[in-house]
Amino acid sequence: MIGTAIDTGILTNVAYFASFAIVYSVLAIGFNLQWGYTGLFNAGIGGFFLIGAYTAAIITTPYDPPTVLGGVVIVPGHWGGLSLPFVVGAILAMVFSGLAAALIAIPTLRLRADYLAIATLAFAEIIRRVTINFDTFTGGTNGITRIPRLASFEPPDPFASGMVLLGVGAVVLLAVFLFMNFTVESPWGRILRAIREDEVATMALGKNTLLSKIQSFALGGAIMGLAGALFIETKPYLDPQDFSPALATFPIWVMVIVGGAANNRGVIVGAFLIYGMEYVSVLLKDYVPSNTIYYVRLMIIGALLIILIIYRPQGLLPERRRVLK
Amino acid sequence: MADPSATESSVVTGRRALRWRPFHLTAALRKRILRGLIVVVAFVAFVGGLTAAFGINILQYTLYGFRTSAIVIVAAIGLTLIYGIRGFANFAYGDLMTLGAYVALFVNVNAQLSIVWGAITSFFVLVLVGILLEILIFSRLEGRGPVAPIVASVGVGLIIQNGIYVVAEAQPRLFLVSLGQEVTIVPGLGFSWLRDGLTLAVGFSFMLFIHALLTYTNLGKAMRATADNLELAKATGIDTKRVTYATWALSCGFASTAGVLLGLISDVQPLRGVTSLLLIFAAVIVGGIGSAYGAMLGGLVVGLSQEMVVPLLVWLGRPEVLGIPHADAYNVAVPFLILILVLLFRPSGIAGRQTAIVPRGVVTGAIARARAARRTRLAASGAGRRGG
Numbered sequence: 001m002i003g004t005a006i007d008t009g010i011l012t013n014v015a016y017f018a019s020f021a022i023v024y025s026v027l028a029i030g031f032n033l034q035w036g037y038t039g040l041f042n043a044g045i046g047g048f049f050l051i052g053a054y055t056a057a058i059i060t061t062p063y064d065p066p067t068v069l070g071g072v073v074i075v076p077g078h079w080g081g082l083s084l085p086f087v088v089g090a091i092l093a094m095v096f097s098g099l100a101a102a103l104i105a106i107p108t109l110r111l112r113a114d115y116l117a118i119a120t121l122a123f124a125e126i127i128r129r130v131t132i133n134f135d136t137f138t139g140g141t142n143g144i145t146r147i148p149r150l151a152s153f154e155p156p157d158p159f160a161s162g163m164v165l166l167g168v169g170a171v172v173l174l175a176v177f178l179f180m181n182f183t184v185e186s187p188w189g190r191i192l193r194a195i196r197e198d199e200v201a202t203m204a205l206g207k208n209t210l211l212s213k214i215q216s217f218a219l220g221g222a223i224m225g226l227a228g229a230l231f232i233e234t235k236p237y238l239d240p241q242d243f244s245p246a247l248a249t250f251p252i253w254v255m256v257i258v259g260g261a262a263n264n265r266g267v268i269v270g271a272f273l274i275y276g277m278e279y280v281s282v283l284l285k286d287y288v289p290s291n292t293i294y295y296v297r298l299m300i301i302g303a304l305l306i307i308l309i310i311y312r313p314q315g316l317l318p319e320r321r322r323v324l325k
Numbered sequence: 326m327a328d329p330s331a332t333e334s335s336v337v338t339g340r341r342a343l344r345w346r347p348f349h350l351t352a353a354l355r356k357r358i359l360r361g362l363i364v365v366v367a368f369v370a371f372v373g374g375l376t377a378a379f380g381i382n383i384l385q386y387t388l389y390g391f392r393t394s395a396i397v398i399v400a401a402i403g404l405t406l407i408y409g410i411r412g413f414a415n416f417a418y419g420d421l422m423t424l425g426a427y428v429a430l431f432v433n434v435n436a437q438l439s440i441v442w443g444a445i446t447s448f449f450v451l452v453l454v455g456i457l458l459e460i461l462i463f464s465r466l467e468g469r470g471p472v473a474p475i476v477a478s479v480g481v482g483l484i485i486q487n488g489i490y491v492v493a494e495a496q497p498r499l500f501l502v503s504l505g506q507e508v509t510i511v512p513g514l515g516f517s518w519l520r521d522g523l524t525l526a527v528g529f530s531f532m533l534f535i536h537a538l539l540t541y542t543n544l545g546k547a548m549r550a551t552a553d554n555l556e557l558a559k560a561t562g563i564d565t566k567r568v569t570y571a572t573w574a575l576s577c578g579f580a581s582t583a584g585v586l587l588g589l590i591s592d593v594q595p596l597r598g599v600t601s602l603l604l605i606f607a608a609v610i611v612g613g614i615g616s617a618y619g620a621m622l623g624g625l626v627v628g629l630s631q632e633m634v635v636p637l638l639v640w641l642g643r644p645e646v647l648g649i650p651h652a653d654a655y656n657v658a659v660p661f662l663i664l665i666l667v668l669l670f671r672p673s674g675i676a677g678r679q680t681a682i683v684p685r686g687v688v689t690g691a692i693a694r695a696r697a698a699r700r701t702r703l704a705a706s707g708a709g710r711r712g713g
Binding site: 043111118119122123129132134136246292296301302303305306310 | 658661
């Protein structure tokens with residue numbers, strides 16, 4: 001009896017770990033489309049992730065009015081409360097994130113890569129600050145709670161909920177993975193790779209490179225929005241701090257660089273490896289002060305970024321070489 | 326201003342005299358000074374009008390704006406120099422500023438020395454850090470495009486920022502300085518010698534220093550040449566390696582001073598630098614990447630607009646107007662808006678030269694086509710006149 005309890009406990013832990021790793025894998029696949037295949041360096045992954053998560057949360061949660069005590073707002077509540085099903089939330093999350101990506105892409109994509117990086121970094125930071133400050137809309141630092149789970153059990157069963165979450169996550173990841181592999185092998189994907197290698201030559205072949213770049217950036221943003229929708233099901237509540245660059249942008253870069261840019265299988269491996277590091281740091285919490293381990297983990301991510309970009313920019317699983325036969 | 330004898334005498338005495346005359350006014354320079362004067366007069370009239378309409382606190386926000394601008398200018402000059410020479414955006418710059426502030430804090434608080442010594446020590450420590458960064462990391466990424474060094478610089482930033490968290494704890498700290506009494510010029514307009522006076526003085530002297538360096542020294546000229554065209558600079562015998570090290574040293578030294586100033590007007594904490602990074606990037610891009618003078622102009626535009634928009638936002642935040650909660654927190658979005666507008670309409674910045682980027686956007690493309698058509702028309706009519 002005790003044995004099975006421990007077993008399901010460990011399995012539940014692993015299921016939740018894998019669900020987070022799946023969320024980051026989806027994020028990394030979105031970034032891989034933008035950077036790995038098209039060469040558009042996005043420094044605002046957290047921003048698109050945040051838009052997806054908050055869109056999905058506002059659409060799926062029940063109405064949450066502000067708590068007022070003696071004329072003073074104690075808890076701001078949040079806007080929305082439409083109580084719509086998760087699928088609607090996920091689709092709208094993709095739509096809004098994709099639109100945001102297209103809007104930010106239009107002024108910056110015709111410029112050099114570093115302008116895009118700065119503009120997207122600024123965009124993500126401003127979106128995050130608006131989320132924190134516009135608390136009647138988003139709940140501010142209180143975040144959004146009471147997010148409906150994918151499946152509810154009576155009495156509450158963490159093991160079954162974890163398995164449902166893992167199952168849905170795995171299906172979504174598989175769907176995104178297959179869709180992306182199909183997309184990048186299509187003629188459109190070929191244009192993206194051509195843009196990455198030589199944009200002027202692609203233009204000379206009569207391709208509308210700007211349009212393809214905007215499409216690629218928007219599709220990548222939409223996938224990040226989908227990751228945001230999955231994320232709210234994984235977390236007990238939504239907190240704007242989860243979308244800071246150090247937690248939602250820079251680790252994704254490491255995942256893609258470790259796994260191998262322009263290789264979706266490698267990117268998923270990278271996401272599980274890097275998120276696995278987080279899992280290990282949680283396990284180590286009992287032995288080391290938790291704040292220190294958190295900061296040391298981010299320092300390791302920084303060191304990995306430097307070492308990998310200098311010595312192994314192609315990653316563990318490099319891009320498949322395509323040779324003309 | 327337009328002194329005709331100055332130009333004539335320089336022609337008579339030859340090139341030597343021309344080179345050593347610091348205030349030689351060419352026609353182009355006169356035009357620029359006139360334009361600058363017009364902008365200054367318009368700005369004074371604008372602020373004066375606002376003050377007359379909304380009260381004295383507009384002047385207070387203008388003073389805050391100049392104070393912020395001074396810090397942003399010092400930081401933006403450092404960032405733009407290395408951007409121009411090495412061709413990448415240093416995302417670790419905000420964290421280098423924080424590091425500078427913490428080194429000064431260590432000297433100031435733990436070693437009980439004056440903040441001046443703290444700032445000087447911090448300057449030289451950061452100079453060493455800058456040279457080490459180039460030797461250990463960024464020299465290995467030469468010729469790899471702009472993205473690889475950006476990724477590496479983010480790594481450097483993460484290491485510095487979290488290293489500070491581990492070593493120095495997260496809570497905000499203050500420099501050991503006596504802030505002095507705030508002088509009330511008019512009721513509602515206060516002036517602090519330390520926070521306003523010192524910041525403005527340091528900002529101004531750094532601007533003069535960089536102007537003198539870039540104009541009158543061989544190092545400055547070599548820096549400008551290297552930023553302009555690396556291959557050509559190498560071919561003319563400039564030791565570009567040395568220039569790169571010198572630029573890293575200057576850039577990081579400026580970061581340290583900006584960090585100390587930022588710590589003086591607020592407090593020292595691990596995220597202080599990185600949160601102002603976007604402001605500095607905005608100043609650099611608005612001014613035109615690689616141009617120190619552009620950074621000064623961009624810093625002024627960005628700093629003033631960020632602070633002077635606060636009263637407007639406070640007004641918008643009132644329940645009877647728009648009722649946005651915490652409206653004044655959105656002032657950080659203003660530099661970003663300016664950045665986007667500049668990227669849309671003049672990607673090379675205010676002071677930068679037009680690059681070979683062809684505008685192909687929906688809006689900008691139409692404008693560019695109209696301007697090109699007008700230019701062709703003018704050229705054609707000019708040629709026609711000359712022909713006739």
